[in-house]
Amino acid sequence: MSAEEGFERVVVTTGERSGWPLAIAVHSTHLGPALGGARMWHYPDSAESVADARRLAAAMTLKAAAAGLDLGGGKGVIAAPGGPAPAGEDRRAALLDFGDLVASLGGSYVTAEDVGTGAGDMAVIAERTEHVVGLDPARGGSGDPSPVTALGVVAAIRACVAHRFGIGDLAGVSVCVVGLGHVGGRVAAMLAAEGARLTVSDIEPTRRRDAPAGASWVDPGQAMLTPCDVLAPCALGGVIGHGEARRLRASIVCGAANNVLTSPEIAKGLAAREILYAPDFIVNAGGLISVYGELRSLDHGRALELARGIGTTIGQVLEAADGRGITPLEAAEELALTRLAPQPAAAV
Numbered sequence: 001m002s003a004e005e006g007f008e009r010v011v012v013t014t015g016e017r018s019g020w021p022l023a024i025a026v027h028s029t030h031l032g033p034a035l036g037g038a039r040m041w042h043y044p045d046s047a048e049s050v051a052d053a054r055r056l057a058a059a060m061t062l063k064a065a066a067a068g069l070d071l072g073g074g075k076g077v078i079a080a081p082g083g084p085a086p087a088g089e090d091r092r093a094a095l096l097d098f099g100d101l102v103a104s105l106g107g108s109y110v111t112a113e114d115v116g117t118g119a120g121d122m123a124v125i126a127e128r129t130e131h132v133v134g135l136d137p138a139r140g141g142s143g144d145p146s147p148v149t150a151l152g153v154v155a156a157i158r159a160c161v162a163h164r165f166g167i168g169d170l171a172g173v174s175v176c177v178v179g180l181g182h183v184g185g186r187v188a189a190m191l192a193a194e195g196a197r198l199t200v201s202d203i204e205p206t207r208r209r210d211a212p213a214g215a216s217w218v219d220p221g222q223a224m225l226t227p228c229d230v231l232a233p234c235a236l237g238g239v240i241g242h243g244e245a246r247r248l249r250a251s252i253v254c255g256a257a258n259n260v261l262t263s264p265e266i267a268k269g270l271a272a273r274e275i276l277y278a279p280d281f282i283v284n285a286g287g288l289i290s291v292y293g294e295l296r297s298l299d300h301g302r303a304l305e306l307a308r309g310i311g312t313t314i315g316q317v318l319e320a321a322d323g324r325g326i327t328p329l330e331a332a333e334e335l336a337l338t339r340l341a342p343q344p345a346a347a348v
Contacts (some may be wrong), residue, residue: 005132007054010053011105015094018093022078022079023318025076027060029072031339031340035072035074036057036075037076038055039052039053050077055321057073061340062336063282068261071288078094078117099126099128101133103128112132112133118144119134146183149306150186151307152284153284155188155283155314157232160254160318163319172195173197175232176228176237176250178232178234178255183234191212198215220245228249229251232254233256237257237258238302242262242266252312255280290307318331
């Protein structure tokens with residue numbers, strides 16, 4: 001499959017070694033190579049895996065542009081079979097197949113870790129292509145981007161709290177963190193260190209023991225409707241549809257998950273209820289910043305500085321939204337699209 005409407009290229013294939021469906025969506029290379037993670041997940045069918053790659057790739061274009069990075073947007077999907085998480089030779093075969101697919105795109109797409117993959121998987125993919133980042137520091141890479149993602153998320157939460165409540169710190173602010181994985185667990189720990197009152201949840205019950213001391217646990221089925229100042233979705237996206245938007249009991253939605261809203265229209269419903277929604281593609285850009293630093297050989301301290309700047313960007317977006325009477329999502333998209341717009345040719 002080649003170009004599709006709104007995309008530069010969408011490639012779908014079946015791995016020769018693994019027999020697993022694979023897909024890469026390249027949304028834009030206007031600002032630079034399309035960088036986006038390789039997601040390993042089980043999907044009901046291959047069409048849904050391709051749709052997920054497309055949704056995530058488009059969001060990556062906005063994320064990179066809004067963060068001021070010279071990158072485009074792309075995403076890779078490895079559609080795993082159902083059952084236990086793939087391991088051993090089956091997993092290795094799929095990763096090598098995916099590496100071949102990345103290599104076939106000649107550098108227009110650069111991959112990294114995502115849901116279901118990690119630095120070890122990137123090392124396997126790197127056996128077949130040089131267009132991979134997020135490698136272990138021992139291999140000259142930036143390693144796990146989760147700490148940088150979490151840093152940016154907490155900076156964004158801090159900015160949202162300042163905008164909504166007019167307070168400069170998180171002490172005593174009630175936050176419900178939904179998802180205690182690589183990013184969510186770190187977000188919860190950082191919030192606890194700043195004195196926030198935490199409620200946490202995860203579909204994996206064993207993660208309860210990893211929750212910060214003093215945090216309350218809530219059943220995953222009820223987590224999204226927990227009364228709180230800040231709801232921080234930090235797992236998979238698509239968790240707030242029209243029904244959830246009508247029932248949320250939070251003042252702010254700001255978390256690490258991609259594509260939190262099931263459709264852009266949900267942002268208007270949240271605004272009508274005076275719920276501040278921080279656009280996820282700005283909030284969670286820290287991971288992209290981390291691997292961008294690896295790709296461009298930036299000092300890690302500079303990457304951390306850029307991640308902390310997410311708070312400033314969120315503040316600017318919220319001010320713009322208030323000033324123009326639009327939603328924060330619309331303001332964030334305008335910020336990204338302004339950078340993506342073709343620049344007029346210089347006068348000769």
